[in-house]
Amino acid sequence: ECLAKETLTNTDTKIDLSLRHVVESVGPERLAARITGEFRSYDIDRLVDPFEEPDDLLRKIIKKRKQQSRSPNARQFAAMVQRPSLAEAVSETHGTSAAARKHAKGVDSELNFHELPGNININAASMDELQALKGVTRERAAEIIAYREAHGEFKSIFELQHIPGINKTSFRRITGMTATTKQYHRRRRLSGLLAIEPDKITNLDLVAGQLVKKPGFSGCIISDSDGLVLAQHGTEKLCEEIAAIxxxxxxxxxxDMKLIGAGRVGTVSIAIDGVLYTIAASRTVALTAVHDEHHVSETDLAFIRKTQKELAWLLSLRAYVGPTS
Known part of the structure; x- marks a missing residue:
């Protein structure tokens, strides 16, 4: 409506329109039908730049990276002190609970697992606290407490399956794990991926350090949905800026990918100042891996996605079995 008729009829006229406006005008189906297969590769360079001010922002990041020393990041530490966060909670947990949890002989005992304070210990939780879990009504919370009082403290999270009304679906909602007769605790997935003992995987600094030991990686950042760094290894100079954006x-x-009818974005790789980063993120946690080369293999991408998925479970609100004191 804003263009003159002569402009539209002149074949020599060049009109630049953003992809977003075109899709919103004609619809993704009609647009996809008119685009050749060659352009359906969804080259990221053809999409809207995710940075609002890419040139200025990247210049500032690169400049700061060159100027920063290898000393600890004081601003990051100050921000964590001012704002109580999951990162602070993780640090406190590993600093204070070791003496209270004795190491069990033989098979790993869930009572020895370090857990994050935000999760719900079903051996000590009240009625209201239990109802904070997905799928736990007041009636179900009362059943959990009644079972606890009748049989003593839970020794395994899989004992929840003994409570009437908790089926496989509700067990998964409460714990984030699959109810099986093998009672395979989900901690073992991350333990196997990174060669960390199951009772230590909530030590996010250790997780970041183990990931960097994998061939092809030189750094790692674990951050939350607000862009706050939870743990990092080998990325002291740039971790805070990367996590924030x-x-x-x-x-x-x-x-942008939804606008062109593409599926969910699993990972994104981006090069900044000659360094290649791969990011896998969910609503709660992001894992950023730094590569020591200028390419990334399908095996590396699969490993990053699997590790991020298990971190998202680890940091989610869920039930666990812990000591009563």
Missing amino acids: IPRMMRRIGE
Whole structure:
């Protein structure tokens, strides 16, 4: 409506329109039907840049990276002190609970697992606390407490299956794990991926350090949905800046991919100042891996996705079995 008729009829006229406006005008189906297969490769360079001010922002990041020393990041530490967070809770947990949890002989005991304070210990939780879990009504919370009082403290999270009304579906909602007769605790997935003992996987600094030991990786950042660094290894100079822009970047890329009818974005690789980063993110946690080369293999991508998925479970609100004191 804003263009003159002569402009539209002149074949020599060049009109630049954003992809977002075109899709919103004609619809993704009609647009996809008119685009050749060659252009359906969804080259990320053809999409809207996820940074609002890419040139200025990247220049600032690169400049700061060159100027920073290898000393500890004081601003990051100050931010964590001012804002109680999951990162602070993780540090406190590993600093104070070791003496209270004795190492069990033989098979791993869930009572020895370090857990994050935000999760729900079904051996000590009240009625209201239990209802904070997905799928736990007041009636179900009362049944859990009644079972606990009748049989003593839970020794395994899989004992929840003995409670009437808790089926495989509700067990998965409460714990984030699959109810099986083998009672395979999900901690063992991350333990196997990173060669960490199951009772230590909530030590996110250890997780980051183990990931960097894998061939092809030189750094790692674990951050939350607000862009706050939870743990890092080998990325002292740039971790805070990268973590801060991840939520906005992944959100914008996801929105653009939906506009062109593409599926969910699993990972995104981006080069900054000659360094290749791969990011896998969910609504709660992002894992950023730094590669020591300028390419990434399908095996590396699969490993990053699996590790991020298990971190998302680890940091989710869920039930666990812990000591009563």
